[in-house]
Amino acid sequence: MTESPITSISPAIDIINNNSTTTQNRRFSNFNNVHNCLAKHLHLSPYVVAELLRTLISFISLVISAFFCTFAIQWSDFRWTNYNKDMDPLEDLAFKTPQIDYVFLADIAMLTLLVGSLVINMVIAASNIARIIILRRICWLLSFLLIFRGISIGVTVLPSPKQCTPLNTVGSFLNMLKTSCYLIIGSVKACTDNMYSGHSTFITLSVILLRIYCRYKLIVYYSYLHGLVALCLLIATRIHYTVDVIIAVFVTYSTHSIYYFIVDICFQNHFLRIKRTEDIIGDKELYQRIVYVPNMFNTSLFGVVRWMDGLDIRFRHEAEKIRDKNSGQSSPNNDLANEMIQIEVSHSPNEGEPSRDWTR
Template identity: 60%
Template sequence: MPLNFAKIRRVLTDKFWGNSHRQLSGSTDATILHDSHLSDFLHLTPALLAELIRTLWSAIFLVILGLFLTFNIQWSDQRWKYSGDDMKPLVDLGFKVLPETDKVFLADLFMLTLLVGSVFFTLFMAESNRARIIIVRRIFWLLGILLFFRTITLSTTTLPSPKNCTPVDTGSFWFMLKQGVHLILGGVKACTDNIYSGHTIFITTSIILFRVYCKYPYLTYYSYVHGTTGICLLVATRLHYTVDVLLAVFITYAVHSIYFFIVDLCIEKHFLHIRRAEERLGDKELYQRIGYIPNMFNVSLVGTVRWMDGLDIRFAMEDEQTVVQTIELSHHRQQVLTVERERKAASNRSVTDSQHGEGACENDSSSPHHGDDDGSSTERHLSLTITENALPESKISSSSSSIQIGTSGSTS
């Protein structure tokens, strides 16, 4: 008899979470009534508790990947030690441009200060505890993914040390685990911990944190200078080759870009039921003529990021009425944009016609009105009535129950 996994999951969920539902009361704030043993014990709502548990999973993921990376670093040193190849450093352009310095602590100092500063300011400026949990979870997931990629590159190719170095020893599991902790804390330095740079991962991640979450542009600009200095010190101290640093910057930026782009896709898919660009255009034939992508790529990746970011938890908090009104607001906004585009296109056509016909332009300039045959201009308005509980209180005032969206211009 096959197992009914859906039924088992429902039973376990009811046992763990208890019965919970959402009750709306005249405003956008939702009151979540719950009867959950664990959430009652911790004095937390089930939604917030789910966010914390998801964050715990991300922390475990990061710790496991970090320790596994240290094992691969130690094995890489041993492969280099017993390879019998020449141990001279590779030719590197950065080594010729930047003079060598033995002050290795400077590179660690710039990396740690930027990392701690970015995390502190980001969490301090977050608007709520839920936002802080989301930010921490994103940091854990993204760093874990980057360390996983780094584990692969270290395992496949071993580069010689950029400077004179003594390889670390390997031994039993517990010996390597203890030495791995020292590698993480900086007490032990490996020789072939090269491609790609772990220091640059943290530096680039810190800059992205300022870029995404910081409201003060001058702090973001300072992070660019601070991070660039730290990266130059990595090459000057010969901790990494220049290629290690460049690859780390590109890969870190790419991973963050893909992650946040998929977050946007998940939101569009949930609220607007959009899965790809051809659905936005409304013309599949045009999309295929230009893009020619018959089958959607990386469908599973969208669902993975949706779970990693906890979007399913936050989607469940939105009631059906809010979702419907969000869709209506989006459709009306698209209509306003269409009207605006038509007005600009008509204006451009009138300018083009006036340039090609000088006589017509003179006649038009002598008349008191331009544009329509009757010499009048009209104003287009789109009015959308939205109840107060359709949008957050920060978006609309308590005394206003409607939003007027309008564009004005001459008709062609």
């Protein structure tokens, strides 16, 4: 008889409620001395300090990625200037449509959607911790997207889709650093920052954030329309080739899909002890006959995303809350509570019956 997957939560519950010390102290110990020291001076809990420090690391990663991308853009412009054989734009089907000369329209469409998405999500977030989590995810995902964009821009130089004067700053690190700052704030424009579109990345990111975190469907539907118009303006104003926009949307969407999917798997791994789907059905041969994936190639991403998202911090915090709650009860009541938890977790809900929250 195959064991119900819900019963596999029991090992995690046993660890949380075990009053002996070895494994519990190792996996659910208090935060390290640095967190405790900062928490004491800042008058914050070690949990909040840990979340803030992890977010600070993600922000530093974003800054480094942004400068890497802007340096790659300047290097690409420099190579395009030296090549100087064909300055004409590439053939693009969408360029057969009338051109819009007001380039600032695309910038305004992107910025209003980006700022609006950030403000709305920060306002409606459930808590300050939720706001920190959202910001950290934005930083990590943008870091990857900007690094990948810098690599793609650096390896292949595409001619500018519009009349443009290329940047000429290569040779002086300070000049490149200064120009990078201007590129980040948008006060100067490069010519060959094409594949893939940074504007489209931010537009797609803004729409995805509203789709995930915003509970107001009207706002979400409006963001779809706003994003589509903004993407069309990028092509109509000749800021980007059509392929730049398509690839940017695909890469951004795929990156977010993979990230959030792994976050969900990490939760299953931690509480249900499910590493692969075959662990749920308990029949490895049946799984392989149907799915046939003998060896997974991306399992290392689980640990990386778990750390990046701060899941380890929140797992530890929730475990400590449950342990402290149970330790505050008298011994008979605590034993009864543990017994009730085991019974509740081991109970497999009937079809149509809502599952129970074991943390309550």
